[in-house]
Amino acid sequence: MTEESASNKETRELYSMLHQEYTIMTEYRMLQTENLHGIYVIPSYESSFLWYGVIFVRSGLYEGGVFRFTITLPEKFPDDETPVLTFVSNLYHPAIDASTGLLSLREVFPMWDKKRDHVWQILKYLHIIFDNLSIKVPANTEAACMYKTNRKFFMQKVRECVVTSIDHIYDDPPTEDKHYITFKPYDPDIHEKAKDIMLTAFKPTEGATQGMSWVQQGCYQPFSKEETMS
Numbered sequence: 001m002t003e004e005s006a007s008n009k010e011t012r013e014l015y016s017m018l019h020q021e022y023t024i025m026t027e028y029r030m031l032q033t034e035n036l037h038g039i040y041v042i043p044s045y046e047s048s049f050l051w052y053g054v055i056f057v058r059s060g061l062y063e064g065g066v067f068r069f070t071i072t073l074p075e076k077f078p079d080d081e082t083p084v085l086t087f088v089s090n091l092y093h094p095a096i097d098a099s100t101g102l103l104s105l106r107e108v109f110p111m112w113d114k115k116r117d118h119v120w121q122i123l124k125y126l127h128i129i130f131d132n133l134s135i136k137v138p139a140n141t142e143a144a145c146m147y148k149t150n151r152k153f154f155m156q157k158v159r160e161c162v163v164t165s166i167d168h169i170y171d172d173p174p175t176e177d178k179h180y181i182t183f184k185p186y187d188p189d190i191h192e193k194a195k196d197i198m199l200t201a202f203k204p205t206e207g208a209t210q211g212m213s214w215v216q217q218g219c220y221q222p223f224s225k226e227e228t229m230s
Helices: 003-033 119-129 141-149 151-167 188-201
Strands: 039-043 050-056 066-072 084-087 209-215 222-228
Touching: 003 039, 003 119, 039 119, 050 119, 066 119, 066 151, 141 151
Parallel strands: none
Antiparallel strands: 039 050, 050 066, 066 084, 209 222
């Protein structure tokens, strides 16, 4: 290979890498514009291919649960397989593999199409599975069976997951990644000031109803302050 050919190859590789990074950040920007109540996601500080997430379940059988997850993008994203969503929190659910924590996406993304499919759609599906537990091809067959035949046992397992998620909400992060989502116990000297600043700075667009959400002192149930400008 000549020196010129090697230089051209390096240029193409650099362009490909930058283009991929731009595509990933565009995906994240799209996610931020969607209406994903109770879901918070941020790319890892160390790798844009790993995203940290947490969902506050606000209704349904899993109400009150605070479940952590990660999203892993494939090496050749978006020209590759479907991204992988893995629950870090223990979760008893028909769509979630009990041993790996993997969310089954086969029903909604049998093949990833970069022109049609986006990461925010995976998170939309994440909302759906907590409301609709009737999964055609369950990843956890026991959970699917118990949901249909022994609802009392199923609910007991679900409540255990919800309680455990709350018990571990203040755990130390398992990584030193600066973007790992952490929570701290309520401190009025810190959190009241932060809330006041947020509410002062918040200016909804004219004619629109918008709101801000936070977690109420002493519980893990998010609530919102809505304001309407006319």
